[in-house]
Amino acid sequence: MRARTDAQMRTEILPEKVQGTAPSFWARLRRDPIAFASLVFIIVVVVLAAVGPSLYSALASADLKDFRTYDYQDYANINSWPSAVHWLGADALGRDTLTRLLLGLRVSLAVAAFVQIINISLGATLGLLAGTLGGLVDFIVSRLADMLFAFPGLLLAILVSAVFGQAAQDLAGDIGRLLLVSGALALVSWPLMSRYVRAQTLSIREREYVLAARSIGTGERGIMWRHILPNVSGLIITAATLDISSVILSESVLSLLGLGIQAPGSSLGIMITQAIPGLKLNPFQVFVPSAMLTLLVLAFSFLGDGIRDALDPQTR
Amino acid sequence: MPPPHVSNRTMLQIILKRLGSLVFVLFSLTFITFLVGHLAPGDPIQGLLGNRHDPVRYAQLKHEYGLDLPIYEQYISYVGGLLHGDLGKSYKYAGRPVSDILKSGVPVSFELGIVALLMSALVGIPAGVLAALNRNRWPDRSIMFVMIALFSIPSFVLIPILRYFNFMAYDAGLPSLPVAGWGTPAQWVMPVFVLSAASAGYITRLTRSTMLDVLRQDYIRTAQSKGLPERIILVRHALRNGLLPVITVLGPSAAFVVTGAFVVESIFSIPGIGFLAVQSIGQRDYPVIQATTLLLGMAVVLMNLLTDVLYTFLDPRISLR
Numbered sequence: 016m017r018a019r020t021d022a023q024m025r026t027e028i029l030p031e032k033v034q035g036t037a038p039s040f041w042a043r044l045r046r047d048p049i050a051f052a053s054l055v056f057i058i059v060v061v062v063l064a065a066v067g068p069s070l071y072s073a074l075a076s077a078d079l080k081d082f083r084t085y086d087y088q089d090y091a092n093i094n095s096w097p098s099a100v101h102w103l104g105a106d107a108l109g110r111d112t113l114t115r116l117l118l119g120l121r122v123s124l125a126v127a128a129f130v131q132i133i134n135i136s137l138g139a140t141l142g143l144l145a146g147t148l149g150g151l152v153d154f155i156v157s158r159l160a161d162m163l164f165a166f167p168g169l170l171l172a173i174l175v176s177a178v179f180g181q182a183a184q185d186l187a188g189d190i191g192r193l194l195l196v197s198g199a200l201a202l203v204s205w206p207l208m209s210r211y212v213r214a215q216t217l218s219i220r221e222r223e224y225v226l227a228a229r230s231i232g233t234g235e236r237g238i239m240w241r242h243i244l245p246n247v248s249g250l251i252i253t254a255a256t257l258d259i260s261s262v263i264l265s266e267s268v269l270s271l272l273g274l275g276i277q278a279p280g281s282s283l284g285i286m287i288t289q290a291i292p293g294l295k296l297n298p299f300q301v302f303v304p305s306a307m308l309t310l311l312v313l314a315f316s317f318l319g320d321g322i323r324d325a326l327d328p329q330t331r
Numbered sequence: 332m333p334p335p336h337v338s339n340r341t342m343l344q345i346i347l348k349r350l351g352s353l354v355f356v357l358f359s360l361t362f363i364t365f366l367v368g369h370l371a372p373g374d375p376i377q378g379l380l381g382n383r384h385d386p387v388r389y390a391q392l393k394h395e396y397g398l399d400l401p402i403y404e405q406y407i408s409y410v411g412g413l414l415h416g417d418l419g420k421s422y423k424y425a426g427r428p429v430s431d432i433l434k435s436g437v438p439v440s441f442e443l444g445i446v447a448l449l450m451s452a453l454v455g456i457p458a459g460v461l462a463a464l465n466r467n468r469w470p471d472r473s474i475m476f477v478m479i480a481l482f483s484i485p486s487f488v489l490i491p492i493l494r495y496f497n498f499m500a501y502d503a504g505l506p507s508l509p510v511a512g513w514g515t516p517a518q519w520v521m522p523v524f525v526l527s528a529a530s531a532g533y534i535t536r537l538t539r540s541t542m543l544d545v546l547r548q549d550y551i552r553t554a555q556s557k558g559l560p561e562r563i564i565l566v567r568h569a570l571r572n573g574l575l576p577v578i579t580v581l582g583p584s585a586a587f588v589v590t591g592a593f594v595v596e597s598i599f600s601i602p603g604i605g606f607l608a609v610q611s612i613g614q615r616d617y618p619v620i621q622a623t624t625l626l627l628g629m630a631v632v633l634m635n636l637l638t639d640v641l642y643t644f645l646d647p648r649i650s651l652r
Contacts, residue, residue: 161355161359162355162359162362162363163359163363164359165355165356165357165359165360165363165628165632166359166360166363166624166628167585167586167589167590167627167628167631168586168587168589168590169590169593170589170590170624170627170628171363171624173590173593173620173624174364174367174620174621174624175367177608177612177617177620178367178368178370178371178617178620178621179370179371179372180612181372181615182372182373264485267485267487268485268487268590268593268594271487271594271597271598272593272594272597272609272612273609273612273613274612284487287487287488287491288487288598290491291490291491291494291598294491294494294495294498295495295498298491298495301491301495302491305487305488305491305492308485308488309483309484309485309488312483312485313483316483
């Protein structure tokens with residue numbers, strides 16, 4: 016006779032109220048004002064970065080449309096303060112700050128997304144496999160992660176994007192650069208993710224409910240999908256969200272060192288570096304990208320903390 | 332001589348284990364750096380020759396750079412060279428050793444890094460202790476607010492803020508600081524502040540939490556109940572144990588400083604190895620950035636080693652790790 020599925024067992028054993036953790040997770044996240052505000056802020060920023068640039072230029076009258084592109088130089092408004100034409104002013108080359116800010120956000124968010132895709136699909140998967148399969152797989156994954164851990168901070172990302180930057184640019188232009196930067200940053204991110212997931216997997220494997228599942232004949236694969244994965248997914252989401260804030264910062268550092276998107280393209284890091292010489296003339300041009308960057312980084316780290324607390328109320 | 336609380340056997344095991352992981356870390360650093368350089372696009376020898384087509388000189392240079400050897404021999408000779416302080420040869424200037432290019436930068440970066448580390452400990456430890464002693468009162472709240480801000484504000488956002496205040500001071504006729512360069516003590520202030528900000532925040536947080544842990548311990552209550560003066564409890568019982576874990580931040584702090592050095596040296600035009608490396612990227616002189624990565628990586632490895640050694644000697648409970 017085939018063993019009953021977990022879903023059947025759950026409906027038989029558990030009272031109705033306990034079923035499904037999703038609503039209580041959202042309820043808990045909503046009750047955390049800082050995390051919830053951060054989530055709303057992030058959604059607004061993502062929407063703005065996606066549709067903002069075209070909306071902003073569409074709002075301009077026909078003769079001003081050109082003024083609101085990332086590389087148009089409006090010589091009459093160099094280092095200008097906010098005005099009807101340039102809502103957030105213009106930089107030292109007369110380029111519209113709001114457009115550049117929105118495109119810079121696009122870069123930051125795109126890199127963050129790419130890195131997390133790699134981070135989860137590579138780092139989390141390898142961690143899960145290493146924790147479940149053990150043996151040789153575990154040894155190889157762990158040593159590989161250890162090797163990458165030998166490089167402190169952003170050192171490896173700087174090295175990789177410096178050496179391959181020009182080739183990526185020649186191959187696929189700005190997209191190539193972005194992908195390279197994302198890959199380089201993912202190289203720094205995934206070992207940590209895989210280490211977290213591996214540790215959590217190892218600890219879950221020893222729990223009694225896994226033993227119970229095994230004793231009713233659930234195979235290794237079933238245990239991985241049904242018991243371990245759902246229990247590490249919270250950790251994966253939390254770690255990825257927290258990692259986004261450091262990735263956004265790191266991308267800015269790489270841009271600042273000239274390793275990210277190249278001029279005349281825009282990114283928050285480039286905007287800040289290029290505005291620093293004109294700081295005395297127009298501090299607003301430094302303030303806008305700096306404030307945006309800081310808020311975005313804080314929002315992701317508050318959201319990550321909020322998700323962690325909402326998933327596991329015991330940590331509070 | 333090992334301290335009396337650690338038996339010779341465990342001491343030996345610890346040392347062997349540490350040595351093993353040290354060798355592994357050094358292998359990883361050199362191997363990955365070598366691999367990245369090996370995979371670098373373009374033919375460096377043709378790059379050196381420019382547009383000239385000169386098969387004889389080409390073969391000569393290729394041999395001189397060791398690029399005619401099989402890859403494993405290249406790696407071995409790379410590591411062998413490193414052991415002799417040879418960081419490779421420039422791809423930009425034929426035959427010029429990389430160490431020649433970086434030589435002037437090493438002491439500058441070293442100075443900047445060490446001063447920044449010292450500053451972050453000198454600020455972070457007292458701030459953390461003060462915060463813990465005044466837990467949840469205003470000194471704690473204000474210290475932690477400032478320190479968490481310093482920890483979270485990225486260095487390149489901190490720099491314009493500092494410079495702006497500096498400009499305002501200049502305009503108001505107050506004493507102000509130079510915004511770039513390296514040499515005079517006044518030129519040190521801003522870069523050191525920026526570079527130590529993050530690790531100072533980190534050290535403060537750690538010091539505060541370990542001190543709070545220690546202050547909750549039974550032996551502190553015992554000391555209080557037997558009527559020892561607060562000052563003696565603090566110095567003899569709390570600080571000794573509370574500050575021990577703080578040593579472990581040396582390693583992570585060094586990592587902060589290493590990444591920060593690239594940014595700070597670039598923005599403040601400080602001629603350290605980070606600055607030189609960033610310049611070499613534009614010239615596609617990859618061995619320079621490779622060597623810089625290695626040097627900075629090794630600096631952090633040494634710092635971690637120092638931390639481990641100090642900790643093993645200072646904490647009797649660690650002997651079985």
